[in-house]
Amino acid sequence: MKKRPARTNRMPKNHWERKNYKWIYLFLLPTVIIFLMFYMVPIIQVFVTSFTRWDGFNSPAFSGLTNYINLFTSGSFLISLKNLFLWALIAMFLHVGFGTVIAFVLYQRKRGWKVTRAVFMIPNVISAAAWAMIYRFFFNNNYGILNSVIRKINPDFDVQWFYQSPWAFWAVTLTWLFYAVIVTLLVFGDLMNIPQELNEAAIIDGASGWQLIRYIQLPLCRSAIATGVICSITSRITMYEQISLTTSGGPGNDTMSLPILLVNAVTDYRYGYANAIGVVMFVIGLVMMGIINKAFRMNETDY
Amino acid sequence: MLTFKKGLSRGIIYFLEIFVIVISIFPLLWVLISAFKTNGEILGNPLGLPSSISFDTFVHLFENYNFPQYFVNSLLAAGVSTAASLLFYAMGGYVLAKYKFPGRTLLFTLFTVTLLVPAHSKTQPIFTLIMQLGLFDNIWGVTLVYLSTGMAMSIFVLRAGFMAIPKSLDEAAIVDGAGFIRIFWSINLPLAKSALTTAGILMFLNNWNEYYYASLLTMSDSQRTLPIALSYFTSEFSYNYTQLFAALVIVVLPGIILYIFAQEQVQVSMASTGIKG
Known part of the structure; x- marks a missing residue:
């Protein structure tokens, strides 16, 4: 930005701004109302009533930590925490890893990279509910394509992917595992921002292709990868359709997740308990974000 | 050796591109094709193509x-x-x-x-x-x-x-x-x-x-x-x-x-x- 000499119209401009304060605040009004209605008030309500016993009809009665104690002694809650932990690890390493690898593949600009990028997007533009449904059909034992293919090799094969015990967890995992296009776009964006001179300088210094990736390009898309990790773990915390429309948490509690428990509590009119789950989701999200920011040194710039 | 390495990395790149395209499109294509099959065809031959193309099912859904x-x-x-x-x-x-x-x-x-x-x-x-x-x-x-x-x-x-x-x-x-x-x-x-x-x-x-x-x-x-x-x-x-x-x-x-x-x-x-x- 060019530095300009001190503006001569500074006074009148300020005056103009002050004259328009009513417009400025009027323009902000809709956003502020939405913020208060759908964020501020609900969040306060969630936090406060998570310490109460509340059925939605009678007024909430303070009950201390009872809801939280009940949560942490409930089997289904502990299983959903374990599932979340496992899914977060899978998301962080396999899902983000896959997305990053594909970003590097695209960056090589070999034939077909544009088509690949365009097509990879498609699962993300259709509704997660429809995608969950497609996978329910895909894994179906009778007419699903997966088992039909397996039966070509082993005619006696018979597995109900979404309804049998160790498989359900992995079947749910497969509905999102490879669809990492957001990570790919983020990392690809960072790769495109690397100054060409930097790559050329490294090649002149005798760096091989792998060294170029390992020591120059990968470190430079650190913050995109971190953002990808945050996005993918956040969507694991709020994963609902992929479970509700396939296994609804079963078999047993094998694929239970926090949003499913929360919805069950709301429909049972156990509002205090539901909001305690909400608080747990909120806190897990914040803690995770803090850890990842630290781990990837997100606040430092590279260039 | 160098050309072999180059060929290998090129092979991996193409493999991954094809993998991405298949996982993104194949389930959808399968759904689309199955929408034109009869119940019997879907159950009997999940991988096959429909025997005839008709939009009756879609019309039926919109009408009924x-x-x-x-x-x-x-x-x-x-x-x-x-x-x-x-x-x-x-x-x-x-x-x-x-x-x-x-x-x-x-x-x-x-x-x-x-x-x-x-x-x-x-x-x-x-x-x-x-x-x-x-x-x-x-x-x-x-x-x-x-x-x-x-x-x-x-x-x-x-x-x-x-x-x-x-x-x-x-x-x-x-x-x-x-x-x-x-x-x-x-x-x-x-x-x-x-x-x-x-x-x-x-x-x-x-x-x-x-x-x-x-x-x-x-x-x-x-x-x-x-x-x-x-x-x-x-x-x-x-x-x-x-x-x-x-x-x-x-x-x-x-x-x-x-x-x-x-x-x-x-x-x-x-x-x-x-x-x-």
């Missing part, structure tokens, strides 16, 4: 079930909420980008920090709010909730868009005697087109595909959006596979068509979901 209604509901909920919130957040993003006033930083921080709140954690308060407003089991209740969903991202994208418009344009307009509204509507808004498209596409896709709140806030058949209708449909008619697949095609197609016509913008929009608050 409420699919036109679901479609209109989805369009209303997603379209109205996107148009309204785009205007609201453009107004907010505009003054946050271009004017100095007390509370500016605080408001911007508050608006964007909402990105950190998992949408599902606010379920009960929003459920109760919509009940109290008398909008439960009403498509307008769902629309109202959708107004709020894209807030952080839209404010972020739109503010950046307005900041990129040179201030000298505003100053010239002031000298010419233009008022506050005119400077916003006729000068800044048209120039922020790309930010508006980015935010608009993202909000529309999200709201069109939304399932969680729509399933919680509606009950009766006439208020369902397409994704909700689909989930009821699959549980009620779980033995007519052709119809199930055809219903899936109807639900999935609009998003894909939108994407085909606005590929670049959709990709930009999707990448901006990763913007940090």
Whole structure:
């Protein structure tokens, strides 16, 4: 930005701004109302009533930590925490890893990279509910394509992917595992921002292709990868359709997740308990974000 | 040796490209093809092609079930909420980008920090709010909730868009005697087109595909959006596979068509979901 000499119209401009304060605040009004209605008030309500016993009809009665104690002694809650932990690890390493690898593949600009990028997007533009449904059909034992293919090799094969015990967890995992296009776009964006001179300088210094990736390009898309990790773990915390429309948490509690428990509590009119789950989701999200920011040194710039 | 290595890495690249294309398209193609098969063909030969192409199933769905209604509901909920919130957040993003006033930083921080709140954690308060407003089991209740969903991202994208418009344009307009509204509507808004498209596409896709709140806030058949209708449909008619697949095609197609016509913008929009608050 060019530095300009001190503006001569500074006074009148300020005056103009002050004259328009009513417009400025009027323009902000809709956003502020939405913020208060759908964020501020609900969040306060969630936090406060998570310490109460509340059925939605009678007024909430303070009950201390009872809801939280009940949560942490409930089997289904502990299983959903374990599932979340496992899914977060899978998301962080396999899902983000896959997305990053594909970003590097695209960056090589070999034939077909544009088509690949365009097509990879498609699962993300259709509704997660429809995608969950497609996978329910895909894994179906009778007419699903997966088992039909397996039966070509082993005619006696018979597995109900979404309804049998160790498989359900992995079947749910497969509905999102490879669809990492957001990570790919983020990392690809960072790769495109690397100054060409930097790559050329490294090649002149005798760096091989792998060294170029390992020591120059990968470190430079650190913050995109971190953002990808945050996005993918956040969507694991709020994963609902992929479970509700396939296994609804079963078999047993094998694929239970926090949003499913929360919805069950709301429909049972156990509002205090539901909001305690909400608080747990909120806190897990914040803690995770803090850890990842630290781990990837997100606040430092590279260039 | 060098050429072998080169060939190997090229092979891996092509393998991964093909893998991505297959996992992204194959399930959809399978659904599309199955929608034209008979029940017997779907069960007997899941991999085969349909013996004849007929659109009877689709016509049947539109004539005998409420699919036109679901479609209109989805369009209303997603379209109205996107148009309204785009205007609201453009107004907010505009003054946050271009004017100095007390509370500016605080408001911007508050608006964007909402990105950190998992949408599902606010379920009960929003459920109760919509009940109290008398909008439960009403498509307008769902629309109202959708107004709020894209807030952080839209404010972020739109503010950046307005900041990129040179201030000298505003100053010239002031000298010419233009008022506050005119400077916003006729000068800044048209120039922020790309930010508006980015935010608009993202909000529309999200709201069109939304399932969680729509399933919680509606009950009766006439208020369902397409994704909700689909989930009821699959549980009620779980033995007519052709119809199930055809219903899936109807639900999935609009998003894909939108994407085909606005590929670049959709990709930009999707990448901006990763913007940090």
